[in-house]
Amino acid sequence: MTLWRIRATVDDRPGYLSVLTASLALSGVNILAVQVHTTERGAVDDFLVDAPDSLDEAGLVAAVERGRGRDCWVARSEARGLADQPTRVLGLAARLVRDPDATGEALRALLGADSVTWRPMPANAGPRFTPSGMLLADPGGGSYELRRAVPRFTPAEYARAQTLVELGATAARRAAERVNLVLPDGAEVQVRPATGEDLLGVVDLHERCSGRSRYRRYLGGSTTPAPARLRRLLEPARGVTLLATTTGSGEAVEPVVAMANLLAEGDVAEAALLVRDDWQRRGLGSNLLRRLVRHAERAGYAALVLHTQAENTPMLRTARRLERPAVVERDGSLVMLTVPLAVDVPTLGRAGS
Template identity: 40%
Template sequence: MTDVTSAKSARHPHHWRRDLVELAAMFTAVAVADTIAKLIGHTPDGPFLLVASAVALAATAAFHTWWARRHGNAPPLGTAAGSPAAAHGREHDEPRETALWRMRTTVQDTPGSLAALCGALAGLGVDILTLQTHPLADGTVDEFLLRAPASLQARELTREVAAAGGSGTWTERADAHDLVDTPTRVLGLATRTALDAAELPLALRQLLGRCTIRSRPAVSPTGRPAGEMPPVEGVLEETVMRLRDPNGGAITVERAHLPFTPTEFARARALVELDARLGPRVPRSQDVLTLPEGNEITVRRADQGDTAAALAMHERCSDRTLSLRYHGPVQDADRYLNHLLSPRFGRTLAVETASGRLVALGHLLWDGDETEVALLVEDAWQRRGIGSMLLERLTGMAAEAGCESVYAVTQASNTGMVAAMRGLGLPLDYQIEEGTLVVTARLDAAAVPPGPLHERAEQAGRSGRTER
């Protein structure tokens, strides 16, 4: 006998015995059935009893089939209705109210540390939607986007994470915008920065979360050096990072609630390097509008290339108009133009006549966590609705950038600016001190859409053409 035959016999032993047993059982069943049939058949009611037995057997088979189909999805044996497994299944079947959380915690860089943390979150009924890791010298910072039961409190979440080995835990509520994965979000911010140099501070704020960003020029408007500049590679100091501004000067980013990681520092530096390689740029789209009296004006983005035209407009403005705008000596007004027109410090809209003369400027200035709006309209073109139009567009830009409010600093006697702020139809706060009036408008991004000029600016930037 060969090895192959032996192997087959080992796998299927004694099949002939089982066949004999089955054959004997079949013969026995036939003999019993024949005997019962003859006994019943020779009685007066024999045929009726045989038919009734057949019907009863058929009904029993049909009932068994129906019962099996109806209860085919019953829980497997060993899973009682009140068992933890059954309760867990009911939790997933029934809809529950949830909330999104962003959480960042530091864990030891050892095998199993992340698994313990994930186990603690699972015990709270928390789903992990995204996870980013930021390696450090003595551990790893893990950043989570979580979907948790709405009843879960931040204190309880922090306590369980600490018990699982997490330290320095920070949490805050998230929204649907955080569901975008990090590579997609970074690519979108890089695209916005490439189209418009004024987007760099906003891109850094959206990249790094809740933080304060300040741009400092290398030379102040009065001509004095602004202080020591950071090196080209930048400086990272716990909750502060300093980056070299490609336009000259420095960009300082501060975040009070948690330190920056080397990964975040590298991402911020990459955005700044992208801005440096692309050089100065603003969208070159423009809108042509008709004033009530019939004159056509052009509204477009302005930059430092418009400094000469802005200086010429200063020459045509009265001292009162300049003093209402710059809140200081009129002879110092020209010093601020180069700073105001820089895309790094905000966005500027310019208004030109049909002949190309610059007659108005509107500024949206990034001031740390706040945003300032400022207007200057040449005397001969005032009271024609130009200031209100510029203010409405600047406010729309601020809302689209995610700003919570905008404020205007003016004098209490500047009724034109106050009327323009009221014309926005937004909630206003007033603060006045020694004749200086600060009017703050609280923005609602859903109620203040961006102006047509900004929408066309993005389209023109993508297509590389100018609209007129």
């Protein structure tokens, strides 16, 4: 038996797919996997089949045509084709998370493209999609041009490819946002955007902080927030959360020594910090707050707001180190500082090909 890939178009009408599969079965073909791509010309059926060794390409095409299929494309497949499409896509996505520069290679593997080329021109400079070509917008700037003679590209493949490019750009941006920070006392930490996978590390951060530090961060109770609330802080709907971590500790979970949150509502973003007690008064909080300010400016927010207790001298000192004019309002024991921001134009690095 031999593995083949078959792609053919049939009328998108009830029963037509069963006619095609019955015709293949009469030729001794075992269908291992099938995908259906809806197009304006009809349903494009993509099969992975196991066919008798005596059945060649011409015989498979004839079986498809007897089953009312048209525009048939047939090619030998390999054992790796036995992995279903969702598994392959997830594998490519995992690869991009580890290596954002592999976007071009991932696109070639996903679609079997004859060529993948990154171009500096934006995707709106030409048609986004043709039967033999795609122009995919790169969120980092420019576009990817894909070519494949056969089989024809389908709208479903275009949507998958564009999603993969966007994932690669996100991974590249996150990698670029990782920085190694050397504090005035010589200690080194890595600062990076948080993800949902950091929940255990952030819970550990809270547990290693004193009740006083947690009280100052949350303007109230000193207990560790519930996991659901921490998840929302790690991946806010609008804004960003930065984590400072240490390396080389040998611990199973990367130790988180500080968390900086920027939570946006309207055109205003609120900043908050939590620094582990043994890492306070070392310049870490000031550095994280400056990074939140720059992020808020790039995102176009009009102002940054900080809420703190009047007795929280370290936080007030950290805010003053921004050396920016601020409006100070006091409500009993609480202080609100509003820092006007200059709107900046965001620039992102290009995802590699």
